[in-house]
């Protein structure tokens with residue numbers, strides 16, 4: 001393990017119930033006079049979205065919205081969003097929603113200033129330095145779920161509509177200038193989405209904590225993020241109007257994304273191909289494979305997980321922690337097998353080949369070989 005790393009930490013976060021009312025003030029503080037709110041189709045007509053547009057309009061900032069965004073945002077959505085941004089003469093983006101609205105909004109703000117194709121900025125080496133910085137529009141992020149953490153991240157996941165592969169597009173300027181974390185916006189989330197997105201936040205914390213890279217700041221944040229999920233996800237699941245629980249899950253989600261600068265691992269490596277081929281819910285898929293990956297990683301992380309269990313108030317060390325994950329999953333109504341999400345065994349070879357080259361595989365504490373990935377799919381489907 002090397003004690004050398006490049007660290008950065010996130011942005012101005014305006015946290016608290018009802019703080020969406022400050023949206024126009026924050027637009028003005030970053031120089032936006034004519035913002036474009038980017039969200040997904042499902043959210044476009046929802047009261048929380050219309051409420052945000054009302055705040056903008058009342059402050060003389062208009063109520064422009066672009067919502068032609070698929071659940072897995074792609075390059076076609078992106079081109080249409082950039083066109084809407086330019087045609088409307090906008091000067092900033094409000095990225096609003098779950099992962100899809102946030103990721104596409106951030107990408108629109110970035111691509112508004114570029115002449116090269118978006119794939120030239122994939123998160124490979126120093127490709128991000130190819131970008132022209134001047135034309136990148138400011139971003140305000142407003143999450144409406146508690147899981148992705150994209151509101152504090154410097155990347156977006158965009159699907160290539162020709163190859164059907166998901167690409168991570170990275171630039172430091174993807175980091176929103178301001179993030180408004182208003183837990184009231186998450187109150188209307190359906191139970192299954194609360195469960196799935198919450199388990200995504202837990203997976204981010206668990207995998208970041210377990211990765212072998214040296215990043216003690218992130219390790220600490222990951223540990224406290226797991227504690228918040230343990231205490232508050234069951235409450236948010238049982239009673240969606242429990243604002244204290246919703247708020248703490250929103251914190252846990254942001255903390256998970258901050259923490260995973262330290263790396264992710266095989267939970268995500270397995271989950272990504274499953275999602276790409278079967279369109280399953282990302283966080284739910286993570287939760288299904290989590291116990292098997294935990295057991296697979298045991299030789300490398302047994303002591304670390306025992307320490308986490310002690311911090312979380314779980315007795316029994318590693319075994320106690322593993323039992324806790326299984327019981328949490330059951331409490332949230334998440335199935336034990338991927339077959340319950342519609343995944344078959346016929347594409348295991350293909351998915352295993354995708355898993356071992358997934359960018360997250362390098363952060364797994366035990367090497368994810370092709371045989372190991374196949375075995376994990378056989379075990380979890």
Ligand SMILES: [Fe+2]
Pocket residue numbers: 200203204268282
């Ligand atoms: Fe995730």
